[in-house]
Amino acid sequence: STLTPFAEVEDTLKRIQGINGVIGTIVVNAEGIPIKTTLDNSTTVQYAGLLHQLTMKARSTVRDIDPQNDLTFLRIRSKKHEIMVSTDKEYLLIVIQNPAE
Amino acid sequence: MSVPHKVGSVKSKQVSSFVMQDEEEGLDTAEGEEWMQGKTLVKPPDQLDLTEAELNEEITRVLKASNPNAPQNVVRYSFKEGCYKPIVFVDQMAIHFELEGNLVHKDSDEGRRLMAKQAEVDDGGGDERPDNVSIKAGKREQKLTNQFNFNERASQTLNNAPRDISCQTEPPPRANFSATANQWEIYDFYVEELQRRVKSKEKHEGQFLNKEEDKSKKKMIQAETQNDDIYQLAKVVKIIERMVNQNIFDDVAQDFMYFEDASDEFRGEKGTLLPLWTFQYDKAKSLSVTALCWNHKYNDLFAVGLGSHEFTQQGGGMLLFYTLKNPSYPEFIFNTASGVMCLDIHEHLSYLVAVGLYDGCVAVYNLKKKTDQPIYNSRASSGKHTSAVMQVKWQKDDLDSNHNFISVSADGRVVSWTLVKHELVFTDIIKLPVIDTIPDDLKDVIPTVGTSLDFHKQKDYSFLVGTEHGKIHKGSKYYSSKFLEKYDAHFMNVTRVRWNPFHPDVFISCGWDWMVKIWDQTMKSPVFTFELKTSVTDVAWAPYSSTVFAAVTTDGKVHVFDLNINKYEALCQQKVVSKKTKLFNIEFNPVHPIIIVGDDRGHVTSLKLSPNLRKKPKEKKGQDLPKGPEVEIAKMEQLLSSLR
Numbered sequence: 001s002t003l004t005p006f007a008e009v010e011d012t013l014k015r016i017q018g019i020n021g022v023i024g025t026i027v028v029n030a031e032g033i034p035i036k037t038t039l040d041n042s043t044t045v046q047y048a049g050l051l052h053q054l055t056m057k058a059r060s061t062v063r064d065i066d067p068q069n070d071l072t073f074l075r076i077r078s079k080k081h082e083i084m085v086s087t088d089k090e091y092l093l094i095v096i097q098n099p100a101e
Numbered sequence: 102m103s104v105p106h107k108v109g110s111v112k113s114k115q116v117s118s119f120v121m122q123d124e125e126e127g128l129d130t131a132e133g134e135e136w137m138q139g140k141t142l143v144k145p146p147d148q149l150d151l152t153e154a155e156l157n158e159e160i161t162r163v164l165k166a167s168n169p170n171a172p173q174n175v176v177r178y179s180f181k182e183g184c185y186k187p188i189v190f191v192d193q194m195a196i197h198f199e200l201e202g203n204l205v206h207k208d209s210d211e212g213r214r215l216m217a218k219q220a221e222v223d224d225g226g227g228d229e230r231p232d233n234v235s236i237k238a239g240k241r242e243q244k245l246t247n248q249f250n251f252n253e254r255a256s257q258t259l260n261n262a263p264r265d266i267s268c269q270t271e272p273p274p275r276a277n278f279s280a281t282a283n284q285w286e287i288y289d290f291y292v293e294e295l296q297r298r299v300k301s302k303e304k305h306e307g308q309f310l311n312k313e314e315d316k317s318k319k320k321m322i323q324a325e326t327q328n329d330d331i332y333q334l335a336k337v338v339k340i341i342e343r344m345v346n347q348n349i350f351d352d353v354a355q356d357f358m359y360f361e362d363a364s365d366e367f368r369g370e371k372g373t374l375l376p377l378w379t380f381q382y383d384k385a386k387s388l389s390v391t392a393l394c395w396n397h398k399y400n401d402l403f404a405v406g407l408g409s410h411e412f413t414q415q416g417g418g419m420l421l422f423y424t425l426k427n428p429s430y431p432e433f434i435f436n437t438a439s440g441v442m443c444l445d446i447h448e449h450l451s452y453l454v455a456v457g458l459y460d461g462c463v464a465v466y467n468l469k470k471k472t473d474q475p476i477y478n479s480r481a482s483s484g485k486h487t488s489a490v491m492q493v494k495w496q497k498d499d500l501d502s503n504h505n506f507i508s509v510s511a512d513g514r515v516v517s518w519t520l521v522k523h524e525l526v527f528t529d530i531i532k533l534p535v536i537d538t539i540p541d542d543l544k545d546v547i548p549t550v551g552t553s554l555d556f557h558k559q560k561d562y563s564f565l566v567g568t569e570h571g572k573i574h575k576g577s578k579y580y581s582s583k584f585l586e587k588y589d590a591h592f593m594n595v596t597r598v599r600w601n602p603f604h605p606d607v608f609i610s611c612g613w614d615w616m617v618k619i620w621d622q623t624m625k626s627p628v629f630t631f632e633l634k635t636s637v638t639d640v641a642w643a644p645y646s647s648t649v650f651a652a653v654t655t656d657g658k659v660h661v662f663d664l665n666i667n668k669y670e671a672l673c674q675q676k677v678v679s680k681k682t683k684l685f686n687i688e689f690n691p692v693h694p695i696i697i698v699g700d701d702r703g704h705v706t707s708l709k710l711s712p713n714l715r716k717k718p719k720e721k722k723g724q725d726l727p728k729g730p731e732v733e734i735a736k737m738e739q740l741l742s743s744l745r
Contacts, residue, residue: 012338015430016345027334063285073340082348086341093337099348 021098023081028052028092047083051094055085168193343426350428353377357425357695362711370666372673372713374659377695378428380405380705385419390699392444393686398451400692401425402432405705408440408459410685415440415459420466423705435466435473445506447495455506457490463508463518463525477525479518484527486510492554497561507556509533509566513548515576531581536570553598559605567595573610575622588625591616597640603647604737611637617652619664621741628741629668633660639687641696645715647737653684653698661714664740672714677706 017025017038026044027036032052037044059071074085077099084095175188205212280286347354357377365372385407392406401424408418418440422433440459447453452468456475462485464475479485488511495506496517505519513533519526533549550569557563562578563585571591574584590598591612601607607628611617613636618627635656643649648664657680661673678684678700686699694710 009334009338012335012342012430016338016342019345019349019429021349022345060281060283060285063288064283067285067288073344075344084341084344084348086337086344088334088337091334091337093334093341095341095345097345097348099351 016095019097023096023098025096026092026094028094030090047094047096048092051083051085052092055087055092059087166193168195170195342430346427346429350378353428357693357709360709365711365713368713370672370713372661372711372715374661374673374675374677374696374708374710374714376677377707377709378425380423380428380431380707381703382419382421382431382434385421385703387416388419388440388703389683389701390685390703390705391440391442392456393688393697393699393705394444394446395688395690395697396446396451397448397691399424400690402451403688403690403697403705404444404446404454405431405699406441406444406456407703408442410701418458420444420454420456422468425707433468435475437464438462442489443492443508445493445495447504450504453495453504455493455495455508457486457493457508457510459489461486461488461490461510461512463490463493463506465506465520465525477520477523479525479527484516484529486512486514486516488512488548488550491550491552494554494556496556507554507564509551509554511548511550511552511569513551515551515554515564515566517578529581530578531576531584533566533568533574534584536572552595553610555599555608557600557605558602565598565600565608567598567610567612569594571595571612571614573598573620586622588620590618590620590627593636596636596638599640599642601647601737602642602644604734607647607737607741609640609642609650611640611652613637617650629664631660631662631671633658633671638683638685641687641689643689643715644691645694647734648740649714651687651689651696653687655683657682657684657700659684659687659696659698659708661710663714663716665736666716668740673711677708678702678704 013025013027013036016022024037024039024043026034026039026047028034028048028051032049034044034048039047055071055074058074062069062071071087073087076083076085080098082097082099084097086093086095171191171193173191175191176185177188178184179186205215207213207216356375360375362373362375388407389409390405391408391410392404394404394406396402396404403423405421405423406418407421409415416439418437420433420435420437420441421431423431437456437458438460439462441456442459443457445455447455454466454468455463456466457463463479465477467476470476486508490508490510493506493508495504499505499519503519503521505517507515507517507530509515513535515530515533517528517530519528533551535547535549551566552569553565553567555565564576564578566574566576566584567590568574571589571593573588573590573595575586575588576584590610591614593613595610595612598610599608601609606622607619608622609617609619615632615634615636617631617633617637617640619629620627631652633652633654635654637652637654640650640652643651646663646665648666649662651659651661653659656676657678658674658676660671662671666672677698683701684698685701687696689696694715695707696710697705697707699705
């Protein structure tokens with residue numbers, strides 16, 4: 001609360017990236033183009049593209065049922081990782097974590 | 102056509118024997134004469150058979166000048182007389198043959214012309230160009246200009262070479278547009294439209310402020326476009342951080358919600374404390390926790406005040422806010438100039454936090470504002486405490502609806518602060534009485550250090566103050582000169598005094614003399630006394646039961662008592678921190694069965710109370726157990742009465 005919003009977000013992102021077990025974080029804009037990432041290029045592009053589509057679909061589903069509602073986040077747990085996607089009107093934040101240490 | 106024939110009016114009776122024909126058939130007669138030399142009489146078949154007499158008849162033939170074919174009865178309308186009149190004189194000329202000749206008199210115009218043309222031609226050569234004919238008509242008078250001398254005049258214009266000129270315009274820019282029409286897209290649009298309309302209404306109303314707004318808007322817009330990329334992520338990032346933490350501390354979160362220690366059944370009365378999350382902040386390593394407070398509105402948010410208890414080790418201080426949802430990093434961080442000694446969160450307006458500092462200042466922070474600075478600070482104002490502020494407590498809004506709080510400090514004063522606009526206005530409530538051992542002449546100089554303050558839950562004018570000398574004074578806001586009651590509580594510093602949340606007469610106190618004492622305010626001596634083997638730094642009542650309380654000591658142990666179950670012993674005495682760490686504060690969560698304890702390393706540990714520690718009185722079969730404060734009061738009353 002003492003920092004500008006910009007710095008605050010940067011700070012929080014760094015903290016998340018620094019947590020043990022977090023494999024990578026990706027920030028994607030409204031068109032599905034990744035703007036910030038900690039993973040390599042090909043993986044980033046793949047994740048961004050696929051998860052963007054999935055999130056759009058999920059959001060569409062939620063809003064079709066009730067237009068006043070909106071998607072907050074999406075969690076996909078797989079055998080190896082957990083992929084967490086948190087959404088906003090314009091941005092998508094993807095975090096891939098290995099939950100069980 | 103008729104062959105001119107000499108026909109004379111000759112009476113002739115000449116009937117040649119060779120010509121047996123009438124002069125009516127003159128032609129045949131003549132011709133017959135020549136080639137018919139026969140003597141035979143030939144009669145044409147259609148000859149009229151006439152008798153001799155008729156043959157001898159004389160027929161007169163007359164020559165007239167009149168044309169037998171000319172009409173004799175031509176009638177013309179005469180306009181003069183208004184009737185038809187016959188025309189007497191009719192043209193009698195009959196034309197038998199007409200032939201136009203091509204002879205021209207040589208003296209006539211045409212003749213002369215033609216003769217001139219003729220002369221030109223004869224001159225030889227002459228121009229081939231037919232268009233000169235008319236020009237040189239004078240020379241060529243001999244040339245014929247008849248209708249059949251046909252002149253065709255043609256002229257060829259200059260044909261311009263054909264050229265293809267085409268124009269290609271630049272095609273209008275094209276863009277592909279695609280969109281989906283969902284119910285929610287429509288909804289979004291309507292919401293935006295509504296907002297736009299509201300804004301435009303506001304604009305119309307506040308038009309005179311436009312200039313200022315524009316300037317500020319411009320600045321805003323600039324700043325936003327820089328930060329726009331990432332700024333919007335703030336909320337999103339926060340959620341993700343919590344999610345990640347939830348994953349990491351998944352087992353802890355599960356324990357917090359669902360775990361109930363089953364082995365409590367076998368332990369008889371005793372209970373345990375299950376450690377949950379530990380909250381720590383790097384930059385607070387050198388500081389010790391001095392105050393804890395839960396937020397009433399958001400039950401997972403709590404405030405931690407960091408400073409130092411030691412006189413010699415004073416530095417800066419911090420005010421941190423943690424939430425159980427994110428154990429790894431504080432939600433709010435405030436740095437203070439000197440160590441925080443106490444804090445209190447307003448009961449209703451949970452964004453207002455009052456803190457008391459070691460240097461005697463009190464400050465009020467507004468969590469809604471994004472600044473590092475408190476909104477009110479008594480630094481510069483008069484009436485500030487001259488010594489460390491030991492306890493602050495919010496009060497109900499005063500008659501002018503200003504917020505106010507009361508503080509007690511080591512300088513012996515109990516002061517009420519009111520938030521008026523931008524200032525803190527102080528009012529002295531009372532001064533702690535000086536103890537007898539101090540000689541008279543120093544009474545004004547050496548104050549009685551007040552260490553703890555608590556206001557009654559129901560009668561909020563009544564309060565208790567604990568002092569460094571071990572006394573507890575009961576006072577009232579309406580009496581500023583004297584205290585109502587004095588209790589000789591402890592031999593040493595009273596670290597905490599608290600009213601029971603349910604029973605109106607009961608309060609608890611603890612001190613450095615290893616004692617925890619429970620009092621009935623009507624009685625001079627304590628109702629219950631417990632000795633815990635080291636100095637007790639804090640004690641707190643449980644919000645769910647009037648007979649449960651917990652205390653922390655400097656040896657790192659938490660002691661939980663339930664008077665209803667065991668009047669003499671603690672139900673749980675558990676060491677919760679590593680060795681040589683002192684515990685300073687304890688607070689119960691108003692809703693969840695957890696407690697937080699603060700230690701001198703700056704860490705806050707959360708612990709879950711096992712079921713045994715949260716017991717409600719047993720239900721008798723068939724009887725509905727009444728819930729609520731009355732039960733608790735009754736419980737306490739029962740206990741007290743047994744001891745009186």
